[in-house]
Amino acid sequence: MTINRKQQEFEFKKNLIITAAEEIFFTKGFENTTMLEIAHKVGYSKGSIYSYFKSKNEVCFCIINNYFMSIANLAQKILEQDITGLEKIITFKDRFLREFSQKEDFRKIFETFKYHRNQCMEMEDEIDKNKNYNIEINLAIRQYLQEGISDGSIKDDVRIESLAEALWGEEVSFISELGIKGENSFNYLFELIINSIKQV
């Protein structure tokens, strides 16, 4: 059996665990889910889970990283669309909101990720992956802005780096409040920002 084949099987099993874990996390929340439950759901014993993941926390990070990958892909796909830079900014926000932040399940697990992301021992891999996705997303947004300036949809005096960081930061951080305040207040805020950067 080749090394490659082994690797594939390993990844496949890892994915089985992630899928099962995600489902339970989504229904019961991170804290109320035990490693034993996850294991049983995949037909494994508890110990086995630990040969695929270093900790319960890492399982959560892997799940989140899958979502970050989707978001990074989304950002890339929008980049290729034939619309103005400003429209790309708006499209990204709309799609992000619709696909990721509207689901309460996702919001909850995302909260867990945000909560634990700083006390992460021994899972540099996942942390690095996450950082890279963040960079990808950030770069895409910078390009939206750059294009917007070129195509005349965005004012040419916006500070691209700061704004890209801030926009993505805002979308990520506001997720926590969406359950409490609803989408309206977020959308209004976004509208005001857009208002402030669009070329008139």
Add this chain to the structure above:
Amino acid sequence: MTINRKQQEFEFKKNLIITAAEEIFFTKGFENTTMLEIAHKVGYSKGSIYSYFKSKNEVCFCIINNYFMSIANLAQKILEQDITGLEKIITFKDRFLREFSQKEDFRKIFETFKYHRNQCMEMEDEIDKNKNYNIEINLAIRQYLQEGISDGSIKDDVRIESLAEALWGEEVSFISELGIKGENSFNYLFELIINSIKQV
């Protein structure tokens, strides 16, 4: 010994515990702090803590509520200043940022609060208190906006309710990202929003 005196003593001891807990939470983080540690720091046994608080979580909420009280007071104080509505908005944000979100310690414990605020059994008192502080802060911001419209510093077509909610929501939610992205991106975002609502 009067009932009143008893009450006072109870509150005093409760405060001792809060102070000790806050210090340990700030140094070691919520998860890494044990109830036993907190107890020993005040010179109590573990059991005693539980006659003052229903759970570890409630201790955290009490600490956070003290901060919310300060913020509500701050909002009120700014309301009484002799400056334009727009200036009040900006002042509130500046002071909030300086006094509360710059401290990494506070940010961490605030994260804990945000993380646990939804899975809160049996501490309706503290939840209610928190809601009330939020309402107070919200009302103050609404008044800033209202005054701003009256005194001509803010455009008269802003949607006061939405904006008040959104501004406070943004400040609260962005705290999580401050450690990662720094203040600049937040400040720039805020600047754009202000830009969009100020009367020219």
Add this chain to the structure above:
DNA sequence: TGACAGATTGACCGGCAGTCAATAAAATGA
């Protein structure tokens, strides 16, 4: 002083993340 109420204690419980020696299964090679 004695009796009562409230405060305080700390041994104890249950639950769970994470470990690891033992075991089973699969791959290798002759």
Add this chain to the structure above:
DNA sequence: TCATTTTATTGACTGCCGGTCAATCTGTCA
């Protein structure tokens, strides 16, 4: 095909901690 090595899997076990509660201690008042 079978013996040997390597890898995957298991589940009993540990340590830790939040929370409980019967027992004990302390202060108050008659």
